[in-house]
């Protein structure tokens with residue numbers, strides 16, 4: 001079954017979706033050793049089916065697996081790669097931002113990829129996607145390093161480059177399976193918008209994405225002062241930045257304009273849905289937001305999506321309704337601009 005992604009203003013998601021009860025239960029029981037791995041797998045697959053079904057029902061063009069299996073974006077990968085240890089005691093929990101806490105991993109040895117970590121879920125989602133492309137999403141080397149304690153590598157750069165080499169293997173496995181929208185999440189980068197960190201990340205990303213030029217190479221950044229990363233971001237070896245805009249009241253558009261993002265030829269993942277507010281946006285709000293970006297970006301380079309992952313909303317109905325409004329508003333704009341559905 002093939003699905004045609006619209007040539008202008010395609011809609012997409014950043015990745016996570018509120019956890020379905022069946023995923024929560026599966027993770028809890030799995031953690032306590034109360035279910036077989038077959039049973040666990042079945043429950044996770046069902047949660048992914050539900051997440052995919054919601055996105056299709058909302059009309060999203062490029063979807064995700066909803067990250068139903070992932071405890072969070074750091075620990076999930078740290079627990080599955082050699083070189084990390086992840087504690088389990090109360091003192092191992094630290095705060096990243098807002099009220100988001102996680103178990104901070106410690107790097108104690110050379111980082112090594114042991115085998116695919118996200119491929120099974122990407123395949124499950126693809127199986128249910130009715131031809132829609134499914135984004136392959138991994139946490140990037142900079143963020144993996146930044147959100148861990150380093151007790152092994154001489155300096156942070158060495159750790160980041162080794163992570164990049166190993167995460168490349170993960171992305172390559174997804175690419176080889178057919179994934180053509182490849183997203184690397186680097187939320188930590190905007191919290192340290194310093195020249196040196198930006199340079200290291202640029203080098204690391206060229207390693208992660210190596211040899212995948214016929215795929216969309218996407219980097220998602222949020223949480224911090226993204227405007228401080230310009231103009232250096234425009235030199236990154238990627239096709240698209242997926243950024244947040246509602247969260248900064250669309251102030252980031254000033255940087256997009258000032259640094260002439262449009263001339264870089266890169267695509268822009270444009271956040272029009274607030275993931276920190278349970279209030280569902282109005283269609284007019286989303287339409288106005290889209291018209292605002294179209295003053296400085298061509299419509300075929302803009303992907304409409306929420307600011308960040310929807311998991312934090314914690315409520316499936318709210319997440320679904322937000323996606324639905326986002327798609328409806330985008331379709332109206334496409335029509336008003338004279339593009340046929």
Ligand SMILES: [Zn+2]
Pocket residue numbers: 014187220221222223307308309
């Ligand atoms: Zn984000």
